[in-house]
Amino acid sequence: MKGDCVDNSKSNQRKNLDENAKDQQLEPFRVDNEGKKMTTNQGLKVSNDENSLKAGVRGPTIMEDFHFREKITHFDHERIPERVVHARxxxxxxxxxxxxxxxxxxxxxxxxxxxxxxxxxxxxxxxxxxxxxxxxxxxxxxxxxxxxxxxxxxxxxxxxxxxxxxxxxxxxxxxxxxxxxxxxxxxxxxxxxxxxxxxxxxxxxxxxxxxxxxxxxxxxxxxxxxxxxxxxxxxxxxxxxxxxxxxxxxxxxxxxxxxxxxxxxxxxxxxxxxxxxxxxxxxxxxxxxxxxxxxxxxxxxxxxxxxxxxxxxxxxxxxxxxxxxxxxxxxxxxxxxxxxxxxxxxxxxxxxxxxxxxxxxxxxxxxxxxxxxxxxxxxxxxxxxxxxxxxxx
Structure with a gap:
């Protein structure tokens, strides 16, 4: 049993290292055409903009994911009323x-x-x-x-x-x-x-x-x-x-x-x-x-x-x-x-x-x-x- 725990621990460490390496590889691609890095509204650099933070592989999404909340809030509020006159x-x-x-x-x-x-x-x-x-x-x-x-x-x-x-x-x-x-x-x-x-x-x-x-x-x-x-x-x-x-x-x-x-x-x-x-x-x-x-x-x-x-x-x-x-x-x-x-x-x-x-x-x-x-x-x-x-x- 002890050997199994050690193997699992090493496996998890390797998995985490692989994921960190993957994140570091992704980071250079999260820039615009002028080299400006993607950030949250508070200036925090982010690489992953396609997955929300989840509890487990299947979810559910965790609402502490501030990047998810910020992105969805922007989308939900990205329209303003058109002008009553001179709209066009x-x-x-x-x-x-x-x-x-x-x-x-x-x-x-x-x-x-x-x-x-x-x-x-x-x-x-x-x-x-x-x-x-x-x-x-x-x-x-x-x-x-x-x-x-x-x-x-x-x-x-x-x-x-x-x-x-x-x-x-x-x-x-x-x-x-x-x-x-x-x-x-x-x-x-x-x-x-x-x-x-x-x-x-x-x-x-x-x-x-x-x-x-x-x-x-x-x-x-x-x-x-x-x-x-x-x-x-x-x-x-x-x-x-x-x-x-x-x-x-x-x-x-x-x-x-x-x-x-x-x-x-x-x-x-x-x-x-x-x-x-x-x-x-x-x-x-x-x-x-x-x-x-x-x-x-x-x-x-x-x-x-x-x-x-x-x-x-x-x-x-x-x-x-x-x-x-x-x-x-x-x-x-x-x-x-x-x-x-x-x-x-x-x-x-x-x-x-x-x-x-x-x-x-x-x-x-x-x-x-x-x-x-x-x-x-x-x-x-x-x-x-x-x-x-x-x-x-």
Whole structure:
């Protein structure tokens, strides 16, 4: 019996040595293509990512296996709710360069030095459609830009149409509930021209201007690369002497503005629902970088009431023949995202993210957005630490 115990002990030792040797052989293979070792969230190197810790050969799995728990927890929680609006989006990285110093008008650091390059992240989107809808629906397009400036992040959160549907943010839930698919049958997807939306239009006269844009070719852009962007609201520039001016922001595509006709959009939606995101991705991949010039319209405070409309009303635009657009810089999108979920889906834009030299106005719609965006991100991204997600830092 004693000899049997000794033999079994030696056998177990050899088995353990063989398993340790096997683990050491496996370890060099647990790296990514840049040689970075696989670790747990706490930085502990791991080699075996295919077997959980078990009690015996058949199991059961032991819940003290922290690597198993961590991996499964990540999987169980790896989805976040899609955006209520602007769910269908695509994004890219780039840089912004100034043509001339804007120090006379604003003390914003990134608008001072023409030799400075400011990193940016831009997300384009449709408004109404779900995450899995088509790109070429008739819809307003979101055009949101995050400037990573040396004074903090500045977000210019706009659309491809210079005006908006409503004047007061308290109507926004009603607008979106009306334009979303009808509640009794969840149709039509990603489309605005249907009964509940027309009911809203008929009962809200302020929407008339936006509907003229919305039913035009502007609502079916040919490409994100050929689409204007607008800040929509009037903001303020403030210089280092404390003088302020009203300002509206414009993105002008270097390729010009081009649209699809309705039949083209319908055919493309059936053939390639990813048409516009594919166009952006492939253009950047081959080095044909999309470019947009940043323009501003500016008004002196003393001119606020010289027009026959309220210049702070987001359903109105400032006629460019009366208030010219001054082009002040150019943005170039030159790098695709590495991970759509980590970047495009988790990026958090907020019109309240401003830097010194850019300020708000009394526009009620803007004031409502300053509350709503943060409120949305707190629930969607899991709490107040969403600013620590790398794309938002």
């Amino acid at each position: 989006g695509f994004a890219a990285h780039g840089e912004f360069e100034l043509y001339e110093s804007m120090g006379e008008y604003t003390k914003a650091s990134f608008l001072q030095d023409p030799n400075k390059k400011t990193p940016v992240f831009v997300r384009f989107s449709t408004v109404v459609g779900s995450l899995g809808s088509m790109d070429t629906a008739r819809d307003v397009r979101g055009f949101a830009t995050k400037f990573y400036t040396d004074e903090g992040n500045y977000d210019l959160v706009g659309n491809n149409i210079p005006v908006f549907f409503i004047q007061d943010a308290i109507k926004f839930p009603d607008l979106i509930h009306a334009v979303k698919p009808e509640p009794h049958n969840e149709m039509p997807q990603a489309a605005s021209a249907h009964d509940t939306f027309w009911d809203f239009v008929a009962n809200n006269q302020e929407i008339a201007h936006m509907i003229m844009w919305h039913m035009s070719d502007r609502a079916i852009p040919r490409s994100f690369r050929m689409m204007e962007g607008f800040g929509v609201h009037a903001f303020r520039f403030v210089n280092d002497k404390g003088k302020s001016r009203f300002v509206k922001f414009h993105w002008k595509p270097v390729l010009g503005v081009h649209s699809l006709i309705w039949d083209e959009a319908q055919i493309i939606a059936g053939k390639d629902p990813d048409f516009q995101r594919r166009d952006l991705w492939e253009s950047i991949e081959i080095g044909d970088y999309p470019e947009y010039e940043l323009g501003v319209q500016m008004l002196e405070p003393e001119d606020e009431f010289k027009f026959d409309f309220d210049i702070l009303d987001a359903t109105k635009l400032w006629p460019e023949e009366i208030v010219p657009v001054k082009k002040i810089g150019k943005m170039t999108l030159n790098r695709n995202v590495d991970n759509v979920f980590a970047e495009t889906e988790q990026v958090a834009f907020h019109p309240g993210n401003v830097v010194p030299g850019i300020d708000f106005t009394n526009d009620p719609l803007l004031q409502g957005r300053l509350f709503s965006y943060l409120d949305t991100q707190l629930i969607r991204l899991g709490g107040p630490n969403f600013s620590e997600i790398p794309i938002n830092r």
